[in-house]
Amino acid sequence: MDEMTALREAFGPDPAPPPDTRDRARAALMRRMEDGPAVAAPRKVHKRWPFRVALTAAAAAAAVIGVVAVENFGTVDDSGQGYSTVGLPFPKPASAAEVLTNAAWAATHKPWADPRPDQFMYNEAQELRNDAAFEREHPNDPIRPGSTRVITSQNWKRIDAKVMATNESGKLEVYEQGGAVTWGQLDYNQLKALDTPDKVLAWDKAPKNFGIELDRLLGQYVLPPKVEAAFYGALAKGDGVRLNPDAVNLDGRPAIGLGRVEEGFLAQELLFDPTTYRLIGEREVAIAERHVTDEHGNDDLTRVGDLFRQVIYTKAVIVDKVGDTE
Secondary structure (H helix, E strand, O other): OOHHHHHOOOOOOOOOOOHHHHHHHHHHHHHHHHHOOOOOOOOOOOOOOOOOOOOOOOOOOOOHHHHHHHHHHOEEOOOOOEEOOOOOOOOOOOOHHHHHHHHHHHHOOOOOOOOOOOOEEEEEEEEEEEOHHHHHHOOOOOOOOOOEEEEEEEEEEEOOOOEEEEEEOOEEEEEEOEOOEOOOOOOHHHHHOOOOHHHHHHHHHOOOOOOOOHHHHOOOOOOOHHHHHHHHHHHHHOOOOEEEEEEEOOOOOEEEEEEEEEOOOEEEEEEEOOOOOOEEEEEEEEOOOEEEEOOOOOEEEEOOOOEEEEEEEEEEEEEOOOOOOO
C-alpha cells in the first residue's frame, strides 16, 4: 500500500454536538487554563522544552482498570523524558470542543521558561509534495499517489525578529533585518500577552501588517503554554469546527483531524495525536466533489479524498543559535 492509499479516505460531516456538551467542554477548558501548569521547573540546558507533556485527571468516573492501562502505557516527549497520559479531561472526545479541551490541557502542562530576545524559535516539519517536475507544471493539483516526495524544512526565527534562517533540502539561508531584507514576524511580546481565548479573538480581529490564520500560526511559532491553550480555546469558541476522528498522518499512522470546510469542499485540518493530544501537523483534503470549467474550457475535477496539503510537525523548541536543533 502506498502512502496515498492510507491518506485518501472519504468522510462525511460530523453532527453538531449538543449545547450541553459544548458548554461542558468550554468550562473544562477554562478551568484548565486558570489552574496553570502543575509540573516542575524545566531543565536549564539550552532552555528547551518538549512539544507537549503530561495529560492528567479530570475524568473521575474512569474505570480503575482503564486508568492503570493508560498510566502503564505512557509515552516519551522529544527530550527523552517520559510522562503519563492518564486521566484526560475527555478520554473519548465526541466533539471538536472536547478535543480542543484535551489539547489545551496538554499544552498548559508542558515545561516552560521564557526565552531571551537573542534566542530562536526552531520549527521543523515534513511536507508531502508531488514530484518536482509535476509540481512545476501543476502547482495547484492534488498530491498524486506513487509520485511524491517528502520535504523536510527547518526554520529559525529569533525572538526579537532580527534574524531568520531556513533550511530546505540541505540549503541553509540566513537573513538579517535591514536594508532591502525584511520579513513578517509577529511581535513575541504581543503573543505572550494572549493568555485567554477572548484576548486571542480580539487580537485576531485587530488590523495587522500581514494576514495570519490562527491554526497555521500554531505550527510556525513556539508559544508559552497558556498562550497555546488560549489559541485552542479561541478555536473552540468558533462555529463550524469539524471533527474527523479517522484522519491519518504522513506515514499512515492514526490522527484526529480538526478544522473547517472552505469553499464547501476543502477541509483544512489540524492533526492531533490521538493518545497525547499534542498537535502533530496539518492537512487540506477534499470532502466533496467539485467540477469547475474555466474560461478556456478546461475541466478541473476534484474528487472526495483528494489531498492538497499534508504537513507533519516534527519539532518545536527554543535554541540558542541558527543550526541548533535542540
